[in-house]
Amino acid sequence: MKLALVGDIGGTNARFALWRNETLESIRVLATADFASPEQAVSHYLAGLGLAPGSLGSVCLAVAGPVGGEHFRFTNNHWRLSRAAFCRTLQVERLLLVNDFTAMALGMTRLREHERVLVRPGVAESDSPVVVIGPGTGLGVGTLLPLGDGCWKALPGEGGHVDLPIGSLREAAIWQHLHGQLGHVSAENVLSGNGLLLLYRTLCALDGHSERLATPAEVSAAALAGDPVAVEVLELFCCWLGRVAGNNVLTLGARGGVYIVGGVVPRFAAFFQASGFVRSFASKGCMSGYFEGIPVWLVTAEYPGLEGAGVALQQANFRRMGGA
The missing domain is CATH 3.30.420.40 (ATPase, nucleotide binding domain)
Incomplete structure (x- = not known):
């Protein structure tokens, strides 16, 4: 064979x-x-x-x-x-x-327990959809649908290109600056490796800072070292990821949980877990209570x-x- x-x-x-x-x-x-x-x-x-x-x-x-x-x-x-x-x-x-992200979603069905880190505790509903979302070179979004008997169907999509959601006046000012540069501002523009650098440059332009960092890796390293501008960049990144992931949960009724994948977030996993991700994820006004009990995991599996x-x-x- x-x-x-x-x-x-x-x-x-x-x-x-x-x-x-x-x-x-x-x-x-x-x-x-x-x-x-x-x-x-x-x-x-x-x-x-x-x-x-x-x-x-x-x-x-x-x-x-x-x-x-x-x-x-x-x-x-x-x-x-x-x-x-x-x-x-x-x-x-x-x-x-x-x-x-069809493949990435199907890959979640083969995860071993040591290949994921709990970010938000809860109990996944076995008959509900699951969201898989991951910043990398771009932003991927996938969905797993339970078919019964332990079988799943993965739905392809291009959810990384949805409009970037705004949750504060600060984010609105950032969006306005990005819109002047890009026209349409997608979630992927911010929630990707290059998005970290774009956010950094935007904050420098808005606040009058000189640009000292030239790569996404430098931005995340500076944030972990305590640089205040880079810390705000990483915090905004985490909050926006929470907001986009939460929007997907509401759209899909994804009470089966959320998996955060991709190569970006694991580089600052401890920062991510302490960030505003969880708050932004479930901050949905009158629908905030819907998120009660929905778990979120950060995937550390290699392939x-x-x-x-x-x-x-x-x-x-x-x-x-x-x-x-």
Whole structure:
């Protein structure tokens, strides 16, 4: 039997693994900037394992953006993909593309207890939807729907591009400045790695500070070291993440809980847990009581998107073989 490969492709990194017996093997992380196309990256991955094109029977790639049709253009990197050309180049029998947060959401079904940190205590309702939201290169949002008997369906979406919600006069002033620069201000403009730097520059412009920090990593490091401007940036970031996550809970009736994923928040996990995230999450006026008992977790698992891509491939193969 030929091998199955799964991939989780973001703006900066492409993660690949073999999927065998419902388990990830030979995980590698490659920089998307180092390759002209996904075919080149996969070929490089296979060569590193001593495998030639034609070794793969099926591939599932989790990709950022709406999935459908023959051609796909990656949202946060320079790659493009033609399904037919990909299969022809790599001699693959079957290619499945899924939205990256569909895969991320499915990955939550395989989490082990030590791979998540409780941020807001509560008891998840097993028959209610679950929100999965994560700042990274962009902002991803996914939904898990319970189907019964321990089965779940992941709903793709582009919730990172919703309007940035305003909860205070300070936030309104920041929004106004951003609107002057960007026009439409989305949640992703702020809730992403680059969003940290954009917020920092905005506060410097509004308050007359000189800009000393030049990267998102410098902003978060300065905040953890006590720099007052950077501390406000990180606090605003956490509060806005809470507000956007709470909006999703109300929209979906997601009393099954919320998972915070992605590469940004774990870098300042202790700050995040002590921030205004929880307050902003449930501050919804007359509907604030709705949030009673809804838990929130910060996910620390290393490769949940790859795990979810494996689950997606497994489910697709099950359906193709006539499963219920």
